[in-house]
Amino acid sequence: MTKEITITVDGRKVKAAEGLYLLDVLKRNNIYVPSLCHHDQVHPYGVCRICIVEMELNGRRKVMSSCNLKIADGQVFHTTSEKLTKERKILMELMLARSSGAKEVIELAQRLGVEETRFPKEDDGCIMCGLCVKACEQVVGVSAIGFESRGPNRKVSAPFDVEAERCIGCGSCVFICPTNFIKMEDKNHVRKIPLWHVELKMKQCKSCGPDIAPEKQLEYIRNKVKLPENFFDTCLNCRP
């Protein structure tokens, strides 16, 4: 049994199990803290820094990210303050500059009171949230893509920036990307993800015709759950 502990958030006592991440506890208790690079299905990474809170420590207040902070008994947190608002606004402005056309980013920015950014703008840039890399690794279990370089040169890419050999074309990275930076196109029975330099043949349903999914992806699933060889010959609707 995990121990139940009590923490104080904005002067309110909150009970929770020990060892949980602060952001999850806050969400469960309907205390709003913005988050962007956080996703239920991947381990917290703590890069967008939007989920920052202040923790009281020896009479001082320390700014920390809440998504990857494991709580302990008696801790005292503040989720709103002048300092936090200011820092979140600056972070949001920077992210808005990288990706000023992305719906998710714009909505969050407006919620935090940021309408315009004073930095040079890009439309659909990558904000380095790392969700695609983490999803590929932890959800799909393929690890086809990763980060490259560091600092201003850091970017997501396939190894050696050539065709990602491990990529099965499932499109999880495209789905999870909050800024529409990763593009995918299904055309003429071929799925293309230009960012990873992959082009994968789609498999068609033998009875009704349309594409089901990339052959490589179906093969991957089939091997993983040990399905019969002809399992994916027909699509979900045509299956008996």
Next chain:
Amino acid sequence: MDNAKVDKIVEKHKKDSCQLIGILQDVQKVFNYLPKSALDHLAKKLDIPESQVYNVATFFKAFSLNPRGKHIVHVCMGTACHVRGAKRIMEDVARELSIPEAGGNTKDMEHTVEQVNCVGACALGPVIIYDGEYHGSMTPEKTLKLFKK
């Protein structure tokens, strides 16, 4: 043959993927840079995704994914070296060896010149590191002499 060399290095590190940086350093010592084929083989051998190897190999400036010359020369461009004329040295070296000012390989692959941002020997500036050997208080003339040795 190249793969055998990588195998040997991996054995030396007991196939421990946590020692990736050390392994990469050893691989670079053998090939003078990190060839793609060696890294692909390494990933397989260590049973980790290529993306992870690539991530680490590109993260550190000490690793090079492009072929490098026989002798590796670092020109310190840190603040102290810079104000004492490192820029002039770099310009002269680049002109003499006909390489870009940001650094690069000479045509005959004898030398690779790289800029670094402070090697922690500021009192000796401008500093040149020629094949791991530190040379302090350098001038353009003294530097060019180093290359002719």
